[in-house]
Amino acid sequence: MKGIEPFVIADIPGIIEGASEGIGLGLQFLRHIERTRILIHVVDISGSESRDPKEDFDRINEELKQYSELLAQLPQIVVANKADMMEEDSQFEDFKAHVNGLGYDHVHLISAGAHIGLDAVMKDAAQLLSVTPPSPDMYGPEDMYIPEDKHFTYEIEIDQDGVYVVTGSFVERILDSTNINNPDHLRYFHKVLRNKGVIDDLLEHGIKDGDSVRMRDFEFEFMR
Helix, strand or coil: CCCCCCCCCCCCCCCCCCHHHCCCCHHHHHHHHCCCCCEEEEEECCCHHHCCHHHHHHHHHHHHHHHCHHHHCCCEEEEEECHHHCCCCHHHHHHHHHHHHCCCCEEEECECCCCECHHHHHHHHHHHHHCCCCCHHHCCCCCCCCCCCCCCCCEEEECCCCCEEEECHHHHHHHHCCCCCCHHHHHHHHHHHHHCCHHHHHHHCCCCCCCEEEECCEEEECCC
8 A cells, every 4th residue: 555664464363252261263363463563353343143343342352351461452453344234323433432432542434345444444554553662572582573684783882891882773673672571582682692693793892701791771791
């Protein structure tokens, strides 16, 4: 779509009541959702099969919460689908008031089948992604993103106290993506430094085991 930064959408169908306890394929789907930054929560607004869209919305959110509080706190864009099948406009207004009352401000009425309202959802998703950084707590060390060298750079200097100071866009990205108080994330952090050549560069600058390294406000003891 013109003017929108590209992003990847994962279609996660089939989450039902009891998914957080493993009913159906719930746990497999919920694990996939953990890799996302925002959720686009699609609800059948038509009320087909005598379903209440408000109850469906609340039920799925409760499953997210039961599985992970962090997952439940992800920003959500709420999409009321099948607008072409609504009998009354008040169905959407009633649903929107319920969702807004729960604190969800990004609400759209669409018809996927009739291709109505989809552009607005994609633009909203792009805008929300642009202000929603990844949360390190949502990822395990093997799942986290390792920045590409061609996009991120760094420099090494030795300050007057003999501390090896690493600065640059690489440092900002890696620290923004790592919870240094989490042992698993800290192992990931050191893995990235090694894989991206920072350890080798520090050795070329003369660093020894036990010397101090500072990256932004994080200082640690160097060990090969």
